[in-house]
Amino acid sequence: MAPTNASRIVGTRFPTDEGRRLAEVLLARFSDWSSLRIDLTSCDSALLISAFFNSFLQTVSEQDLSRLNDARKIDWNLQYSFQKCNVEEWMRDFQPYSVY
Amino acid sequence: MTIHIAAASGNHAVLLSDSQGSSNEAESHGWHKQFIGRNFVVGLAGADDLGLNIPHTELEDKLIAALYYADAAIESLTVDDSFAVAILDSGRSYLTGDRTLSLRYVPEPIIQFWNQVSACWKPMQVTIATMNSELESAYRRFSNIRSGMLTGIDLKELERSNLAILANRQKLVEQLVDLKKTYEELMLGDHPAQFT
Numbered sequence: 001m002a003p004t005n006a007s008r009i010v011g012t013r014f015p016t017d018e019g020r021r022l023a024e025v026l027l028a029r030f031s032d033w034s035s036l037r038i039d040l041t042s043c044d045s046a047l048l049i050s051a052f053f054n055s056f057l058q059t060v061s062e063q064d065l066s067r068l069n070d071a072r073k074i075d076w077n078l079q080y081s082f083q084k085c086n087v088e089e090w091m092r093d094f095q096p097y098s099v100y
Numbered sequence: 101m102t103i104h105i106a107a108a109s110g111n112h113a114v115l116l117s118d119s120q121g122s123s124n125e126a127e128s129h130g131w132h133k134q135f136i137g138r139n140f141v142v143g144l145a146g147a148d149d150l151g152l153n154i155p156h157t158e159l160e161d162k163l164i165a166a167l168y169y170a171d172a173a174i175e176s177l178t179v180d181d182s183f184a185v186a187i188l189d190s191g192r193s194y195l196t197g198d199r200t201l202s203l204r205y206v207p208e209p210i211i212q213f214w215n216q217v218s219a220c221w222k223p224m225q226v227t228i229a230t231m232n233s234e235l236e237s238a239y240r241r242f243s244n245i246r247s248g249m250l251t252g253i254d255l256k257e258l259e260r261s262n263l264a265i266l267a268n269r270q271k272l273v274e275q276l277v278d279l280k281k282t283y284e285e286l287m288l289g290d291h292p293a294q295f296t
Contacts, residue, residue, distance in 0.1 A: 015237060045226040046233035050260040080223055082271045083230070086264060097253050 003037040003077055004029075015047050019055030023071075027063055033070035039077040048083060053090045061096040068096075105169050107162040108188075114162040115186040116170055159189055160272045167228045168235075185221060187279075194283050196221040209286040216286070220279040227275060231268045234261045 009025045010018040022038075030036060040048060060071045072091045078084050105116045163185075174181060182198035195206060199218040203211045210217055238261040244250045 014240070015233065044229075046229045049230060049233045049237055050264045051234075051237040051257060054257070054260060080226060082223075082227065082268070086230075086267065089267075090260075090264075097256075 001035050001037055003039040003075075005039045005042065007040075007042040010043060010047065012044075015049050015052035016055040018047060019052040020059045023056045023059035023063070027060065027067070033067050033074070035075075036070070037075040037077065041077055041079045045079070045083070048078070048087075050086075050090055053087060054094060057091070057094045058097060065096075105166045105173075107166055109157060109162075111157070111190070112159040112162065113188040114159070114166050115188075116163075116166040117184045117186075159187065160269060160276060163187070163224070163272070163276075164228050164231055164269075167225070168232045171229070171232065181225070183221075183225075187276075189280070192280075192284075194280060196224075196279055196283075207287065209289060210283070213286050216282055217279075220275065220282055224272060224275045224279070227268050227272045231265050231272070234264045234268070237261055 004026070006022060010022050012018075013021075026033075026036070026038075057068065057071055061068050072094070074091075076084065076087050078087065105114075107114050167183075170183065171181070182200060184195065184197040184201055187194040187196070195210060196217050198221065199215065201214075201218070203214060238258050241254045241257045241261075242250070244254050
């Protein structure tokens with residue numbers, strides 16, 4: 001599957017809002033998340049923080065919990081290796097708010 | 101319109117400017133900010149006038165704070181984020197910054213290999229931008245306390261931001277080490293006497 005360019009989906013609102021928006025668009029656009037690839041290389045680095053990805057996963061867990069595991073395995077294309085390390089950790093450690 | 105931000109303490113200093121210095125007129129805000137070596141001290145002479153009181157003692161914290169203020173300053177100005185970044189640490193001075201800067205008054209090895217030196221800055225800038233964005237996000241979460249609405253979810257998000265800042269701060273330390281290593285290899289190669 002060709003990577004989806006996230007910069008055409010997300011805007012310039014707060015990371016929490018944009019993470020939610022990305023999840024909602026992807027949920028509406030793709031039925032098969034098993035090989036989803038998202039290109040974030042042209043997104044503002046200030047957007048790509050823990051709040052963005054946690055909001056993304058939180059929205060997925062609220063709207064379609066069955067896709068959460070596939071969402072954790074999304075192939076995120078990022079500009080720098082340290083960003084990839086961050087995202088891998090957030091994907092692994094995320095727990096829905098209902099846990100707290 | 102240009103911005104200049106300086107932070108200094110006993111051990112190190114950071115000078116960040118978005119101006120390339122288009123003239124060599126003796127103005128305090130102009131050409132000297134690209135100077136390294138002893139002229140760096142001249143560049144820092146006006147730091148107190150900026151009114152910044154940054155309590156951090158570590159070099160990486162000064163850099164983070166400088167970019168934090170710079171981002172705030174350029175937000176409403178018609179300038180970009182193409183910075184010249186001068187660092188004084190352990191008696192040695194370093195210059196890095198945007199690849200497109202027109203260098204002047206800089207040692208020849210640095211001018212010649214500016215592509216290498218400037219390449220160190222971009223990932224540092226991204227790391228710092230990420231950290232400052234985490235900080236801003238944490239501030240927003242914590243501001244719920246103003247109305248007594250701080251929740252366990254907010255605290256969890258604060259913890260996540262804290263961990264992210266910690267990890268990225270360590271990354272920034274490594275990037276600073278890389279910058280110094282690159283710089284020192286270039287300077288000590290042919291012009292050791294100039295490296296002060």
